Amino acid sequence: MKGSDFILLVLLISCQTEKEWQFEEIIQLNDIKPLGIIVTDEQMWLTDVDRNRMIMTDLKGNLVETYPDLLRPMHIVLKEGKIYIPEFLRDTITILEGEHLIAMPLDIELDAPAGIDVMGNTASIVDFYNYRLILIYDGQTIIIGKNGHADGEFNYPTDVALFEDKIFVADAYNNRVQVFDYNGQVLKVIGWKENIRVATGLAVGPNRIYITDFHGNRVLMYDFNGTLLKIFTDHFDKPTDIFIHNNRMFVANYGGDFISVFIQK
């Protein structure tokens, strides 16, 4: 092997090594108890569930805009310029598009929707008090799961993410995340070995799943095989949601009125 080849090989290996996550900062919020979080290049969107509102701040946490009169808004998602807001007490998904709030048309009754994700023409909703996952695609509404503790069953699901051809559900009071295909088949059950105490929220990226452990004050990172890769233990107070953006992980802390930020370096 030539010297130049060796250097190239070393460079390739170092490029493939995943960067380490490091704590970066705490963004302190003023009179906001964040539950759901979305982050863009310039803004953060947070559901302030105790005050029945959603707010937009800059990346330092300064209030920019308030959207009042939402009834206990939970885990939100931003897709194609629209923010989808599950209203826990109103049993609806409200869509913020521009300055307009409209109700998402649904042909199924919800009982306390807690989370939603949208990908193209597909939407998935976790229906907290009906203990089920609702999948809407190709004009069909498919119901997955029922109350219970076995694989494929839920005990108060609170968050959901669509990624590639999989659906990831935070099965909060079963203290785990379940991974499904679009036929409702369970592909993986993740987190049950780590003594999570209420898996309130999740985020999913390429071969990575992040779970908030509400009472354990932790964030756990897994690969898609369910292998535990890292446990973040510091800088949390009752975490409820995670958002990954530009090599940063933003964690909403309902208990402490702040956002913890980690950076991948």
Place this chain on the structure above:
Amino acid sequence: MRSIISNLMIICICALGAHAQAQDYNSELKGIIKVEVDGLSCPFCAYGLEKKLKKIEGVKKIEIDVENAFTLLTLLDGKTISETTIRKKVKEAGFTVRKIEEITDEGK
């Protein structure tokens, strides 16, 4: 014979106790009612309980204290609700009642 009598006495005492408890649950409450609940620890639980209690007729206002695990129900003037109704809704929400009591404004 003695054991039969003592067994009958135990059964009677239990039956009387259960009856007394059932009577308690049927008591009609008014004004502001404090409901202490086991397991009320996260916002999903807290607002789930709020959702179920809101469906009780005659409830004017609900305040939830997640940290101290209780809720305050303020009833409309002249309205009463039974303890049984509250217990049923709390159970529907997935919780167990620890204590229910009528309180005054000062007692919050």
